[in-house]
Amino acid sequence: MQKMIVVQPSLCAGCRLCEVVCSTVHYGVCSPARSNIRVVEWQDKGISVPFTCLQCESAICMENCPAKAITRDEKSGAMIIAEELCLGCRMCVLTCPFGGPRVSLDTGRVVKCDLCGGDPQCVSNCPTKAIKFMDVNEFIMEKMKASATGLVNEELKQIAEMNKNK
Amino acid sequence: MSKPITYGNMGEILRINLSEKVFSTEDATKYYQDYLGGRSLNHILLFQDVNVAKVQPFDPENEIILSVGPLGGTTFPGSGRFQATYIAPLPYSGFGDANCGGAVGPEIKYSGFDTIVIGGKADKPTYVFIEDDKIEFMDATDLWGKGTIECTAILRKRHPECEVLVIGPAGENLVRYANIRTKLTNTLGRGGGGAVMGSKNLKALVLKGSKPVRLFDQEKFFDICQKIQKDLMDPEFGPIHSITYDSMSKYGTPGITRMIGATGMTPIKNWQECGIWEDDKEIDGKYLVETWGVKRESCFTCPVHCHAVYETDGEHAHRGGGPEYETTAALGHKCLLPDGRKVLKLNHLCNELGLDTVEAGAMISSLMEWYDKGMIDAEFTDGLEMTWGNGEAMIELLPKIAFRQGCGDLLAEGPYRVGKQLGEAALNCVYHQKGMCATGVETRSAIGAMLSFALAPRGSHHLSGLPTAEWVNNPDLAIYLTGYKEAGELLSYHPLAKSRLVQFYENLFELSDSLGICKFNFGHLGYWHDKPEDMDKMWDYLSKAIYYATGIEYTKEKLLEIGERAYQIERCIVVMRGIRKKDDMPNWRCLNETCPGDHPVNPIPLPEIDEEKFVKILDAYYELRGWDSEGIPTEKTLNALGLEEVAKRLYSQV
Numbered sequence: 001m002q003k004m005i006v007v008q009p010s011l012c013a014g015c016r017l018c019e020v021v022c023s024t025v026h027y028g029v030c031s032p033a034r035s036n037i038r039v040v041e042w043q044d045k046g047i048s049v050p051f052t053c054l055q056c057e058s059a060i061c062m063e064n065c066p067a068k069a070i071t072r073d074e075k076s077g078a079m080i081i082a083e084e085l086c087l088g089c090r091m092c093v094l095t096c097p098f099g100g101p102r103v104s105l106d107t108g109r110v111v112k113c114d115l116c117g118g119d120p121q122c123v124s125n126c127p128t129k130a131i132k133f134m135d136v137n138e139f140i141m142e143k144m145k146a147s148a149t150g151l152v153n154e155e156l157k158q159i160a161e162m163n164k165n166k
Numbered sequence: 167m168s169k170p171i172t173y174g175n176m177g178e179i180l181r182i183n184l185s186e187k188v189f190s191t192e193d194a195t196k197y198y199q200d201y202l203g204g205r206s207l208n209h210i211l212l213f214q215d216v217n218v219a220k221v222q223p224f225d226p227e228n229e230i231i232l233s234v235g236p237l238g239g240t241t242f243p244g245s246g247r248f249q250a251t252y253i254a255p256l257p258y259s260g261f262g263d264a265n266c267g268g269a270v271g272p273e274i275k276y277s278g279f280d281t282i283v284i285g286g287k288a289d290k291p292t293y294v295f296i297e298d299d300k301i302e303f304m305d306a307t308d309l310w311g312k313g314t315i316e317c318t319a320i321l322r323k324r325h326p327e328c329e330v331l332v333i334g335p336a337g338e339n340l341v342r343y344a345n346i347r348t349k350l351t352n353t354l355g356r357g358g359g360g361a362v363m364g365s366k367n368l369k370a371l372v373l374k375g376s377k378p379v380r381l382f383d384q385e386k387f388f389d390i391c392q393k394i395q396k397d398l399m400d401p402e403f404g405p406i407h408s409i410t411y412d413s414m415s416k417y418g419t420p421g422i423t424r425m426i427g428a429t430g431m432t433p434i435k436n437w438q439e440c441g442i443w444e445d446d447k448e449i450d451g452k453y454l455v456e457t458w459g460v461k462r463e464s465c466f467t468c469p470v471h472c473h474a475v476y477e478t479d480g481e482h483a484h485r486g487g488g489p490e491y492e493t494t495a496a497l498g499h500k501c502l503l504p505d506g507r508k509v510l511k512l513n514h515l516c517n518e519l520g521l522d523t524v525e526a527g528a529m530i531s532s533l534m535e536w537y538d539k540g541m542i543d544a545e546f547t548d549g550l551e552m553t554w555g556n557g558e559a560m561i562e563l564l565p566k567i568a569f570r571q572g573c574g575d576l577l578a579e580g581p582y583r584v585g586k587q588l589g590e591a592a593l594n595c596v597y598h599q600k601g602m603c604a605t606g607v608e609t610r611s612a613i614g615a616m617l618s619f620a621l622a623p624r625g626s627h628h629l630s631g632l633p634t635a636e637w638v639n640n641p642d643l644a645i646y647l648t649g650y651k652e653a654g655e656l657l658s659y660h661p662l663a664k665s666r667l668v669q670f671y672e673n674l675f676e677l678s679d680s681l682g683i684c685k686f687n688f689g690h691l692g693y694w695h696d697k698p699e700d701m702d703k704m705w706d707y708l709s710k711a712i713y714y715a716t717g718i719e720y721t722k723e724k725l726l727e728i729g730e731r732a733y734q735i736e737r738c739i740v741v742m743r744g745i746r747k748k749d750d751m752p753n754w755r756c757l758n759e760t761c762p763g764d765h766p767v768n769p770i771p772l773p774e775i776d777e778e779k780f781v782k783i784l785d786a787y788y789e790l791r792g793w794d795s796e797g798i799p800t801e802k803t804l805n806a807l808g809l810e811e812v813a814k815r816l817y818s819q820v
Contacts, residue, residue, distance in 0.1 A: 013464035013471035016269065020241045020467060024388050029378035030240045031276065043330070044319035046350040046463055046475030046487055105376055125241075125392065127399065127469030128462065 003077060004136050005113075005120060007050055012130035014039060014048035018122035022113075025121045033105060036113040037122045037131075050122070050131050053100030053113040055079055061092035061101055061112075076118035086110055173382040174236030174716035175203055179211075180279045180301070182294060184366050185226055185286030187303045194280045198718060200808060203280050204235030205263065205679035206732035208251035211283065213735055213812060216253065219742040219819050223255035223262070223358070224340065224365035226287035232274060232331075232371075233281040236716045238682025239272030239379050239466065241391040243398055246466025247271050249679050254357035255342045256525065256580055257625035258601035259740040259749070264345075264359055265629065265679050267465030268352035273329035276375030288367040291338075295325060295372045306369035311335055313518030314347040315486075321372050328374040334520025336568040337364035341578040343525035344568075347517060350487030351463050351473040357602065357624050360520050382717035390711050395469050397703075398687060404696030406638055411470065413451070414691065415462070418472040419491035421451030423499075429637065429656060430611035430765040430772050433604075434499045435554065436531035437597040437755060440608035440772060441765030448506030449498040451491075458510065463487060468684060482511035482561070489513035489523070495606030496527025501534055501555060508557035515561065519568035524627075525580055526567070528596070528603035530560055532581040535595045541588060548572040594754040599626035600745065609752065610761050610772040612636055612656045617783055618668045620750050623736045629685065631672030638695050646698035656768060659779035661786035669790055673729025680732065681712065731807045734791070734799050738809075738816045746796045750784055751777075 019035035027034050037052040059079050062070040069085035070092065072078070081092075081101070086109040092101045093110060101112040113120075115133070123133045132139075149156070169177065172195060179192040194207075201207045208231045212218065221227045234248045248271030254262025274282060277296050284294075291306040309317050314334040321330045329348065336344035337360030344360030345353050354360075363369075381387045399415075401408050413421040423446060426432055430441040447453055458478050464471035477485045489497075489510060497503060497512045516523045530552070536542045537552040544551050548566070550559040566574030576584060582601040585593035597604050602625020609616040614636040615628070622630035635643045636654055644654030647670050650663035658664065671689060678685040687693055694704040705722040713719050720728075751757070752775045760771040788795065792803030798820060804813035 010461055013462040013473075015246075015464035015466060015468050015471065017241065017467040017469075020239070021388075023378070024241055024384065027378075028384045029380050031376070031378035032272075033276065033376040034378060043322060043349045044315045045485065046461070125395070127395065127464075128471065 002136050003133055004055065004139070005052060005115075005123065006132045006134055006139050008130050008132075009047065009049045011128045012039070012048045012050055013128050014041060015127065017125055017127065018050055018131060021121050021125045025116060027106075036102065036111060051099070052122075053079065054098055055113075055115070060095045060097070064091045064095045066091060073114070073117075076115040078113065078115035080114055081110055081112060083107070083109055171380055173380050174240075174712070175280045176275050176278055176377070176379070178279050179281040179283060180296075181283045181285070182301065183286040184284065184288040184292065184303075184368060187288075189301045198236070198716065200728065200731065202235060202677075202680040202712075202728055204233045204238070204682050205249040205251070205265070205676060206728055207233045207281060207680065208249050208263070209732050209735040209739070211281065212251050213739060213815070215283065215285070218253065218739045221253050223253050223260065223362055226366070227285070228253045228362060228365075229283055229285045230359065230362055230366075231281060231283050234271045234274050235280075235680050235682030236712060239275040240381065240715065241388055241467060242683060242711060242715075243391065243395045244465060244468035244470065244684035244687050245272065245682055246468060247679070247682050247684050248274060250346065250354045250359050252359055252362045254359070254624065255340070255361050256356070256358040256602050258582070259623055259625065259745050260743040261623040261736060261740050262357035262359055262362070263624055264354035264356050265685075266346070266348065266352050266354040267468070267684065268329070268348040269466045270329045270331050270348045270373065271682055272466050273373040273375050275379055276377050277373050278375065278377045282371070284366065284368065284371075286366065291367050291369055293321070293370040293372060294368070297374045298376055309369050310338060314520050315350065315518055317370060318349070321370060325372050325374060328372045330370055330372055332370040333360040333363045333368075334518060334568065336520040336578075337361055338369070339568065339570045339578065340364050341521065341568060341570070342580045342583070343522040343529075344520050345522045347520060350475060350517075352465065353517075353522075355522050356524065356627060358522075381715050383714040387711065387714035390707060390714060394707050394711070398693065399469050404700060406692040406696045407694060407700065410692035414470050414472045414686070417451030417455050418474055419451070420449065420454055420489065420494045422491055423450050423494065426637070428765055429767045430761070430763055431608050431615075431637070432495060432499060433597075433606055433608040434763065435502055436500050436535040436595065437604070437608060437761070438535065439763045440611060440761050441763035443499055444764075445504040446499060448504055449494040449509050454489075454494075454506060454510075457506065460485070465684065468687075470687065472686065476510060478507050478510050480507055482507055484511065484514050486510065486514035486517065488517070492606050493523040493527070496524045497530070497560070499606070500527055500531035501560065503555045503557050503560065505557055508561065512557070512560055512564065515564045519564060521564060521568055524605050525603055526564065529567070529577055529581045529584070530563065532585060532596055533577075536588065536592055539595075541592050546573065594758075596753070597626070597755055598753055600624070600740075600749055602626055607632070608761060608772070610756055610775060611768055613659055613775075613780075613783070614653070614664045614667050616752055616756065616775060616780070617664055617787065618671065620752050621668070621787070623740045623745075626753075629675060629690070631668050631675055632690065633667045633671045634690060634692065634695055636667060638692060640695065640697070642698055643695060643701070646701065657773075659776060659783060661783045664783050665787035665790050668787065670726075672733050673726050676729035676732040677725055680728065727807070731809065734804060734807060734809060735812060737791075737793070737797070737799055738804070738812055741798050742816060742819055746798075747784065750797055752780060
């Protein structure tokens with residue numbers, strides 16, 4: 001599975017619709033505190049970054065789970081926590097370097113982003129497309145193209161100028 | 167017995183008494199049927215709690231009431247709004263209400279409340295920290311004197327992931343046009359709510375909640391929210407509807423400057439001119455965004471993201487939020503200041519100091535006109551030459567006002583009171599209604615707009631009921647809303663057409679403010695304004711969304727009745743504070759001067775308001791509302807809306 005949730009902070013307007021969409025589709029309520037995606041904000045500077053589980057290939061959460069409650073869902077590529085197996089020991093919370101898994105306010109068990117089974121609703125509802133669910137290689141190529149443009153900027157400008165004069 | 171589940175709303179009102187440092191809660195569910203929540207609920211609570219005829223703005227008995235509404239904090243597009251209501255220091259009507267975006271409204275609900283009522287007065291600078299059921303009174307001595315954005319950063323460090331509602335030095339020093347702020351771009355702007363907080367020694371309200379908002383039919387609710395979002399963003403929905411999204415989402419409110427300037431609506435040079443200002447290139451939305459814009463900023467769940475974050479370079483380099491059209495018009499057009507960097511700096515200063523940019527702009531543009539006409543000299547402003555467009559003088563003046571230093575002590579009283587002190591000729595230059603200056607609208611350019619500004623209980627502004635259908639001038643829509651095509655003709659004085667039109671928008675705006683959603687998306691801007699069917703669609707969406715959220719069925723008629731009820735209470739409050747027909751008349755400038763300017767739609771110059779014809783509209787409006795010839799709601803009118811208690815109090819005092 002090569003798809004991931006790609007975050008572009010420059011596009012995020014900080015509306016936090018992703019949070020309430022997530023809590024709605026997973027838990028049937030509007031509650032950012034129950035969302036598996038959170039928007040991290042620097043309110044005094046006008047910066048906001050949506051962030052969620054990165055679904056690591058070699059998942060530290062899975063490796064450290066004593067109950068073997070965390071497995072990868074082959075269809076979506078998401079790391080899934082089996083609620084009935086989870087001990088609520090929070091080892092995954094302690095070991096995850098990114099803050100992916102969180103403790104449910106309602107059950108005390110750990111919950112996390114499950115990519116909505118392969119069609120993440122935070123992504124499809126994001127009004128600014130600041131979060132995308134895309135092929136990671138495609139994303140890499142986008143970045144590469146943006147960087148490579150710097151090497152041929154002059155040439156591109158000249159071509160544009162030529163076309164304008166036509 | 168456990169409490170029954172409340173849908174949409176949260177079921178509780180939190181009351182905070184700053185004098186005693188205590189709090190209590192009260193059942194809110196009994197209000198939903200007749201008031202929904204939000205603004206409408208605020209009105210009845212203020213009326214019940216406070217002796218509205220007598221209490222002065224800075225008395226401890228005055229209250230600041232904050233309410234959200236059943237759609238606030240949900241997936242509904244633009245569900246970040248909440249309403250503040252209080253007895254206000256700026257308008258002489260004494261009525262204070264303001265509506266604000268950001269995410270404080272939702273956080274009030276996540277804390278478990280529909281409403282927070284703040285009364286009393288703390289003995290020293292205090293902030294209140296609310297974390298679900300825990301309410302703490304914290305020392306704010308170290309924050310006193312600090313700016314709103316700086317305080318936000320400090321408080322969010324102290325209480326991670328909280329939402330902050332905060333005043334600046336202007337509020338602390340009881341400047342009559344001090345505001346209350348949250349995040350970089352959102353404000354409870356008008357009427358001086360910041361000074362009311364300051365009078366209570368309340369620096370900030372800090373909220374962090376973990377309670378969920380439950381929906382009556384969660385699946386259908388989410389489905390309709392998605393449909394509305396799609397329609398709001400649809401580039402093919404209709405020309406007026408779709409250009410609204412295109413322009414607002416890219417350039418925000420400053421993007422409308424030239425658009426509304428086309429009818430002469432943009433005021434220039436302290437309302438002495440209007441329309442298109444040739445020199446405004448740098449403070450027009452597109453230029454601002456393309457030159458200094460960093461990114462878009464949005465209120466809670468809003469797809470429109472009409473706010474901007476910007477960064478400037480040069481002498482006044484800074485990073486800030488906004489500005490709104492109201493700010494560029496007030497500090498730019500009205501003061502003849504075309505310099506983008508300076509307008510942005512002034513906007514940022516107002517935000518940090520906690521000053522309402524509209525009234526601050528009106529104060530300065532009034533000073534400039536008085537100076538220009540020789541009514542004051544530089545000595546009046548501590549040596550600052552108040553010549554048109556003197557941005558550096560403006561930058562020096564704002565902190566003096568916020569800290570009441572030197573001439574700032576008088577200027578903190580606002581243009582209406584300063585004008586009155588200077589004499590009749592000076593007061594005639596102040597473009598106000600009920601003591602509060604107008605937002606960026608030249609009201610001589612549209613008679614319905616004039617009517618809504620003149621009537622607005624808190625003073626001159628567009629958010630009471632500026633009738634969009636008049637500005638877009640769509641005959642079908644005008645007939646649909648009022649029965650008369652004249653409702654859509656800018657300079658028509660048709661009494662029934664104009665009064666029906668304004669009443670409709672006033673009730674509609676009460677409604678969005680009572681739901682916890684943004685009126686920009688539901689009537690105030692061009693959305694749903696291409697044809698009557700679009701407006702039907704809007705009503706269908708609204709009544710369904712409210713039903714799926716709350717489980718209570720409301721028809722369009724029932725919803726408009728809630729708006730009507732809310733507006734009547736507002737009127738009763740200002741009537742009890744002495745407002746009568748004479749206060750609903752347009753200001754001196756509107757009645758006595760024509761307005762020159764450049765614009766393609768309306769006659770040049772715009773004629774003065776015809777007093778005789780205007781009175782006929784007022785009379786028709788009073789009749790429509792069920793008011794007597796002085797504008798006092800009759801007992802019959804109030805009783806028919808179930809406001810017997812309100813009627814009893816009103817008639818025991820007038």
